[in-house]
Amino acid sequence: MIPPALALDMSDEEPAENISGGTAGGGKSAAFDPERAGTRAEAVVDRLGEMYWTKTYGGRDAFECLVRTILSQNTSDKASQPAHDELMARYGSDGGPASGGGTGTDLARALADADQPELAETISSAGLYNQKSERIIALADRICEEYGGEAGFDEFVRDSDPEAVRSTLLDMNGVGPKTADCVLLFAGGRGGVFPVDTHVHRIARRMGLAPADADHETVREHLERDVPAEKCGFGHTAMIQFGREYCSARKPACLDDPEACPLAGHCDQVGVYPATGEVVDPAEAE
Numbered sequence: 076m077i078p079p080a081l082a083l084d085m086s087d088e089e090p091a092e093n094i095s096g097g098t099a100g101g102g103k104s105a106a107f108d109p110e111r112a113g114t115r116a117e118a119v120v121d122r123l124g125e126m127y128w129t130k131t132y133g134g135r136d137a138f139e140c141l142v143r144t145i146l147s148q149n150t151s152d153k154a155s156q157p158a159h160d161e162l163m164a165r166y167g168s169d170g171g172p173a174s175g176g177g178t179g180t181d182l183a184r185a186l187a188d189a190d191q192p193e194l195a196e197t198i199s200s201a202g203l204y205n206q207k208s209e210r211i212i213a214l215a216d217r218i219c220e221e222y223g224g225e226a227g228f229d230e231f232v233r234d235s236d237p238e239a240v241r242s243t244l245l246d247m248n249g250v251g252p253k254t255a256d257c258v259l260l261f262a263g264g265r266g267g268v269f270p271v272d273t274h275v276h277r278i279a280r281r282m283g284l285a286p287a288d289a290d291h292e293t294v295r296e297h298l299e300r301d302v303p304a305e306k307c308g309f310g311h312t313a314m315i316q317f318g319r320e321y322c323s324a325r326k327p328a329c330l331d332d333p334e335a336c337p338l339a340g341h342c343d344q345v346g347v348y349p350a351t352g353e354v355v356d357p358a359e360a361e
């Protein structure tokens with residue numbers, strides 16, 4: 076079962092409440108003093124922590140993260156969520172018709188052994204179900220062959236050198252940099268990993284925390300360089316929430332009211348022109 080914190084990035088849904096230091100998902104709260112930030116990026120993340128939460132992450136099922144990612148490709152969350160639920164009901168440890176709903180099923184093993192047309196039918200609501208079912212089975216096969224199943228894969232993600240994990244994940248069909256970083260953060264519990272989704276990419280460049288024309292990887296490098304390791308996880312999730320509430324793609328809060336954004340004092344407003352009401356991607360800013 077993937078909790079809201081992970082679903083947040085994989086499916087762009089935010090946690091329903093401030094979960095700082097809570098028990099759901101383990102981890103511990105990251106203590107900090109906003110007055111003592113060493114960089115502007117750190118000051119921004121500190122302020123986001125005050126506004127939202129300061130949770131640290133880890134302990135999620137790495138293979139399930141990957142399955143969820145594949146299901147969500149080229150479709151909406153609304154369509155992929157039922158497919159995920161159906162898949163888990165049929166092949167996960169709480170389901171499994173083959174086992175009569177028994178427990179202890181290794182998801183990777185169950186999916187490696189799955190009948191492809193049957194899996195395709197199970198996930199049909201996600202669209203592209205033939206291609207996705209083939210990908211999932213191939214991935215499950217690889218996880219079983221190389222790690223002996225999902226537990227071994229979890230161990231690899233949690234304990235191996237992060238760069239080795241990252242490049243292994245990127246070598247898997249259907250896994251991109253954002254997914255690899257989310258698996259490292261939410262399953263591996265790795266500090267110093269700041270996944271960059273579309274919100275983080277936009278906000279970091281608008282604020283001037285990264286060059287205006289930086290690609291996702293460059294934004295990630297800047298944030299991971301400037302934000303202390305223990306703050307990267309909540310920096311990522313809280314920045315996404317901030318993007319939804321204040322700094323949206325088309326209508327940042329400062330456009331109509333310079334006082335409306337709580338982070339205005341840290342922001343260069345690259346590509347945002349309150350005088351004319353115009354907003355462009357930072358890469359296209361004058």
Ligand code: SF4
Pocket residue numbers: 281282321322327328329330336337338339342343344345347
């Ligand atoms: S001041 Fe405007 S552009 Fe800057 S973070 Fe706030 S809403 Fe976004």
